[in-house]
Every structure is written in structure tokens, then in C-alpha cells.
Amino acid sequence: MSWLTEYVRPKIRTLLGRREVPDNLWVQCPACQQMLYHTELARNLKVCSHCGHHLRxxxxxxxxxxxxxxxxxxxxxxxxxxxxxxxxxxxxxxxxxxxxxxxxxxxxxxxxxxxxxxxxxxxxxxxxxxxxxxxxxxxxxxxxxxxxxxxxxxxxxxxxxxxxxxxxxxxxxxxxxxxxxxxxxxxxxxxxxxxxxxxxxxxxxxxxxxxxxxxxxxxxxxxxxxxxxxxxxxxxxxxxxxxxxxxxxxxxxxxxxxxxxxxxxxxxxxxxxxxxxxxRVKELPPLLEGPEEPPAQPAQPAAA
CATH class of the missing domain: 3.90.226.10 (2-enoyl-CoA Hydratase; Chain A, domain 1)
Structure with missing residues (x-):
């Protein structure tokens, strides 16, 4: 063991503070086995960006x-x-x-x-x-x-x-x-x-x-x-x-x-x-049709 590991490293950790790394930062896709960053996975609605697998x-x-x-x-x-x-x-x-x-x-x-x-x-x-x-x-x-x-x-x-x-x-x-x-x-x-x-x-x-x-x-x-x-x-x-x-x-x-x-x-x-x-539509709209034909005019009596 050197003075770097025995003395310097503990001092640096003490000065800077040791940050705990969460265990759930990465999620493994059960389909393609790729590691997925949890914030990216959440943004993608828990769908794997590599293979498209839908996680539960x-x-x-x-x-x-x-x-x-x-x-x-x-x-x-x-x-x-x-x-x-x-x-x-x-x-x-x-x-x-x-x-x-x-x-x-x-x-x-x-x-x-x-x-x-x-x-x-x-x-x-x-x-x-x-x-x-x-x-x-x-x-x-x-x-x-x-x-x-x-x-x-x-x-x-x-x-x-x-x-x-x-x-x-x-x-x-x-x-x-x-x-x-x-x-x-x-x-x-x-x-x-x-x-x-x-x-x-x-x-x-x-x-x-x-x-x-x-x-x-x-x-x-x-x-x-x-x-x-x-x-x-x-x-x-x-x-x-x-x-x-x-x-x-x-x-x-x-x-x-x-x-x-x-x-x-x-x-x-x-x-x-x-x-x-x-x-939710209760009634269907009427079918599109062409213009209606004008009603037939009654026959006029012939002039005498």
C-alpha cells in the first residue's frame, strides 16, 4: 500500500464527501439484455429504445x-x-x-x-x-x-x-x-x-x-x-x-x-x-348523394 491510497485518497473522500450511487439507475431489458438508463426509459414510457420491447x-x-x-x-x-x-x-x-x-x-x-x-x-x-x-x-x-x-x-x-x-x-x-x-x-x-x-x-x-x-x-x-x-x-x-x-x-x-x-x-x-x-356516435351521417331530381310537372291539357 502506498501513501496515495493510505493517506491521499481518504483525505479527498473526506473533503469532497462520498456520494451514494442509487441501485436503480439502470434497468436491463428482458428481451435484448441491453442496459437502459432509468430516466430515458421513463421518458420512453418503459419501452426499450433498442428492440421496442414493452416492459411491465x-x-x-x-x-x-x-x-x-x-x-x-x-x-x-x-x-x-x-x-x-x-x-x-x-x-x-x-x-x-x-x-x-x-x-x-x-x-x-x-x-x-x-x-x-x-x-x-x-x-x-x-x-x-x-x-x-x-x-x-x-x-x-x-x-x-x-x-x-x-x-x-x-x-x-x-x-x-x-x-x-x-x-x-x-x-x-x-x-x-x-x-x-x-x-x-x-x-x-x-x-x-x-x-x-x-x-x-x-x-x-x-x-x-x-x-x-x-x-x-x-x-x-x-x-x-x-x-x-x-x-x-x-x-x-x-x-x-x-x-x-x-x-x-x-x-x-x-x-x-x-x-x-x-x-x-x-x-x-x-x-x-x-x-x-x-x-359514442349514435347516428351515422346520411350518405352523400347527388342532387335530387325535380318533381315531375303534371301534364297540361292541350289547347282547343
Whole structure:
């Protein structure tokens, strides 16, 4: 060891002060493995600037990106029993809920807000995959019903961002009951003649896919989003066949007519605004036609 390392370097650190470097400055793209600077990634709406891969986003980010100018009003969702089955596996369900709430700042795996999208009144519900895998329990079911009621009350469109691993096993049959309840919620919006659009993000699977997700007037998917009911490995073991490349991905489902559009994240707000505007048109304008022919004149009697 020299006097430079023993004496000079500690003195310099003491004089200048040691700056702590945050651990989250860089994010690695799961598709191309490139390192992405976090501010650039946030500016690009969490889309990789190298390969275009859409990284997963939080429910709060979805709301901020969707509404005009990022302005919206959150609503408080109905309260439900925390642990109806007193479930426990590796840890108690109440402890899992507490940890997820502290980590995400959400009460459960859904956030609902209302505002303007493309100048149109809209209620947006965003599922939070960061909250116990976006699993659908009683709280999520109640939240979707509340979002549908608010849309009907305000005569607004309803947009739901889906991101879920399916039903929440810690709530058992209570979770499965949310499938028909969310279907009824979607029907309420449709019977009111209001637009209902679902945006399928990565991943959208299980009971969420099998309920309200596929009942929208328009189904939009983000690029390369995983969408399905059962997992690909389970399907392969059941049918005993090799599945095609890209199976259960957004582009594959689009080519087979399961989803209507695959839209980049940057284009979603504009696309949603246009769709809502089109779906809210009650009467189509008359077809353009040529000038009407003048009515035939009655025949004049011949002069005597």
C-alpha cells in the first residue's frame, strides 16, 4: 500500500464527501439484455429504445399515460373482508396483503380513476401486476363493478387495462365468484350504450381472460403481451403437441382474430380517444348523394 491510497485518497473522500450511487439507475431489458438508463426509459414510457420491447408498467403509470395531460381523479374502491378463508400457506394471507400494500401503495390489485381521454369522458381501471401478481380477488371484483357503475352514472366510456395471473387462490371460491360479477359489470356498461374497451397487457391469463377481458367492444393488446387462459406448458402436456412459435402472444392472437388491434404504448392514448369518439356516435351521417331530381310537372291539357 502506498501513501496515495493510505493517506491521499481518504483525505479527498473526506473533503469532497462520498456520494451514494442509487441501485436503480439502470434497468436491463428482458428481451435484448441491453442496459437502459432509468430516466430515458421513463421518458420512453418503459419501452426499450433498442428492440421496442414493452416492459411491465404499474397501475399508476397506466393512469398517468392514458388521461389527457396526465390529469385524472382517483376514486376510493369499496372495502371487502381481508381474509374470508383465513388462508395460510408459507405465510398468512393478511401478511401478504400488508407487504403488498407497503410495497405498492395500493389497497389491492386495481386502481380506478376518471377524466378525459381524447376529450371524451372516460373511466379507466388499471390492474396492478405488482400487487400479488394482479390476481383477482373480491377487492378487484368490487373495483371493476364500481368502475362500471361510475361509467354508467357519468355516461362515460370504460377502459380496463388487464395485467393478471388469474384468480387469487388465497380467496378460493370467493375469487372465482368475481368472474360472473365482472361479466355483469361489463354488461351494465353495454346495456347503457357506452363504449367498453379492454387493453390486454403482459401478462393477461387465467380467470381474468376468461371473464370480462374478452367482452369488450374492442380488444387492444400491447406488442408481445402474453395472453391466454392456461399456460403453454400445461396445454402442450394436455394436447401432446408442440405449440407454434409465438403462441399466446399478442401478434399471434391478432393474426387469428382473437384481439382486434396491437398498438404500441406511445400510440395508445390517441387510439383510445379515437375509438371512444367513434363508439359514442349514435347516428351515422346520411350518405352523400347527388342532387335530387325535380318533381315531375303534371301534364297540361292541350289547347282547343
Amino acid at each position: 408498467a404499474s397501475a399508476e403509470e397506466r393512469l398517468a399515460w392514458t388521461f389527457d395531460g396526465g390529469a385524472y381523479t382517483r376514486i376510493e374502491l369499496p372495502k371487502v373482508p381481508l381474509d374470508p378463508l383465513r388462508f395460510r400457506d408459507g405465510k398468512r394471507y393478511t401478511d401478504r396483503l400488508r407487504d403488498a400494500r407497503e410495497k405498492t401503495g395500493l389497497d389491492d390489485a386495481l386502481a380506478v380513476a376518471h377524466g378525459l381521454v381524447g376529450g371524451q369522458k372516460t373511466v379507466v381501471a388499471a390492474m396492478a401486476f405488482e400487487f400479488i401478481g394482479g390476481s383477482m380477488g373480491a377487492a378487484v371484483g368490487e373495483g371493476i363493478v364500481a368502475a362500471a357503475k361510475l361509467a354508467v352514472l357519468q355516461e362515460a366510456a370504460l377502459v380496463i387495462y388487464t395485467a393478471s395471473g388469474g384468480a387469487r387462490m388465497m380467496e378460493g371460491a370467493v375469487s372465482l365468484m368475481q368472474m360472473p360479477r365482472t361479466v355483469i359489470a361489463a354488461q351494465m356498461v353495454k346495456e347503457a350504450g357506452l363504449p367498453f374497451i379492454t387493453v390486454l397487457t403482459d401478462p393477461t391469463t387465467g380467470g381474468v381472460t376468461a371473464s370480462f377481458t374478452m367482452l369488450g367492444d374492442v380488444h387492444i393488446a400491447e406488442p408481445n403481451a402474453e395472453i391466454g387462459f392456461a399456460g403453454a406448458r400445461v396445454i402442450e402436456q394436455t394436447v401432446r403437441e408442440k405449440l407454434p412459435d409465438g403462441f399466446q402472444r399478442a401478434e399471434y392472437l391478432y393474426s387469428h382474430g382473437i384481439v382486434d388491434m396491437v398498438v404500441r404504448r406511445q400510440d395508445l392514448p390517441l387510439t383510445l380517444g379515437r375509438l371512444i369518439g367513434l363508439l
